[in-house]
Amino acid sequence: MKRLLTGFLIATAWIASGAEPRHFAKVQSFALGEARWTSGFWAERFELCRTNTLPALGRLMEGTNYSQFFRNFEIAAGFAEGRYRGAPFNDGELYKLMQAASAAYAVSPSDYFRQNLDRAIEVIAKAQRADGYIHTPVLVAQRNGDTNAVPFKDRNNFEMYNLGHLMTAACVHHQATGETNLLGVAIKAADFLCRTFADTTPEVARSSICPSHYMGIIDLYRETGDARYLELAKKFFALRSEIKDGGDDNQDRIPFGQQTNAMGHAVRANYLYAGATDLFMETGDTNLWRPLEPIWRNLTEQKMYITGGCGALYDGASPYGSKDQKNITRTHQAYGHNYELPNTTAHNETCANIGNVLWNWRMFLATGEARFVDVLELALHNSVLSGVSLDGTNFFYTNPLRVTDPLPTELRWSREREPFVSSFCCPPNLVRTIAGSAQFAYAKSAETIWVNLYGASQLEAELPGVGKIKLVQETEYPWSGRVHINIQSAPEKEFALKLRFPGWANDTQVRVNLRPSARGREPAPSSNELSQSRLTSAATYHEIRRIWKSGDIVDLDLGMKTQLLEANPLVEETLGQIAVRRGPIVYCLESVDLPKGVKPLDVFISPSIQFRARYDQRLLGGVALLEGPAFMRTNSDWTGRLYRERQPVQPTPLQLRLVPYSVWANRGPGEMSVWLPCSQR
């Protein structure tokens, strides 16, 4: 087998050149490994991911205690005997883990990752059928003599999901290692799909459950430059429109080009929108672009949680197409009606929130507009990171905004993080997101570097037509809004830095070449400063274009303040309540921070509350807490009662402590709320 693989590697050695990516995008991403986190918030999360979460998930997926991931491939390859075990999307989860290991390897090479990846790839390549088909539920059944097991028989079998993740993982692996062993598997699989979809039916197209394959096939097109894969992506989308009996759960009741609302299963929806944006960036097809802006507005103006979470409803019916009862579609973990955003029963699967990141990243690349990075940042810092515990080994499937004890209704998913959940898609999705997160921090266009995310980091890259650049970002963001960017190595040619001014920033200042100031002190004015100050209401990029010199310094102060937020009154679930945000971080109140017996909903705060931000490095891995005076009232027993005559309450003063939402539920079981009752004065 080794000899065969070696021959294949030689045959595909031309691949390294790759395609000219995203012809219709305004901005391009930097290559894997060119940007990296160096210290603080994101570097700590990257290190935890690399040293704890990735190895823990590797052991879990190699083992058979909870489910089978790697073993299914070993059986399919003939290295072990047995039956398929686990969810039909388990293959895709192993590929996602391999993508994460590759992304971590690109930043921090280690033999551990390289050897484990090579070992897994050898088995995966052996499991793949000669015609390129690879999906272990079917392959294992065939090996065990099941003649009914054939490709694409069951639309809920997640074949395209698995294959999509294979393609993306293979591209990241190729970029990280320069090796083509996994890329070769992905190419064979894609060629199988080219043949399968050359003359196919919409029924096969309906296999597009949780469509990671739009992103995957376009990744493969960019990596190989093979135009057949772009044609295949176009075909996938064209086939969607021919589906006659689809539903909103899978976003295929009406053709994509006619859609204007975020609808249905939120992971499927966000993956579809991300894939459509990818295809738009390669084709410039306005039919693909037209639905994306109204869907994005519907999501961010009517359906997204304040944490960036997506998918309000556990189970329900789609609000669209329902005037005719025959068209009612059952939906689950879905976008519901506009403004329908319950807190306790919020679904917000971690994968849906990651899908929000994936989509907004692509919308930013397509347009260069800061509003998309604002949403990406919001989701990433809140409803994505909330999916993993501070020790990196326990996970949420859903991310509610409130937990009460007892729960008012029985729910399917746990209110505590667990090492394994039956739908084990979120943990490997989290690790690939965190392992690759530095790629979101910067981007490039002609003679321009875009600074998107703030966090201690460095970028070392060649800017086409300009030259080599190295810049270092020092900051305690997201706990502080002060950012210090040092141009350590500058080319002779002029280029621009575009700094994102987030929508929440309300007094942003930028200075160039001011002497570095001591942390926490107001910098002194300087005669050669370039200073900008403004009140911000919408996210923008601030451009500084000049001939930079090595040692030039940019000081940015985003004016980070604690903000009290209220929701549109049509969000009935949050009437009379406020949420608290500081910078990109949304806060919550946990019962562990309250006197014994007091519940988060017993607390109410005044709209004039003055919070004090205090960094505590001993609590929750080091976070900025918000502290301030509030009140509590004893909310007497409601057992057996739905309504009662209003009872007067005597408020008692209370010192309140709020913690970032992303780190809730790390101190044992308890209650939590993002939205807090608010008095009128």
Ligand SMILES: [Zn+2]
């Ligand atoms: Zn998931």
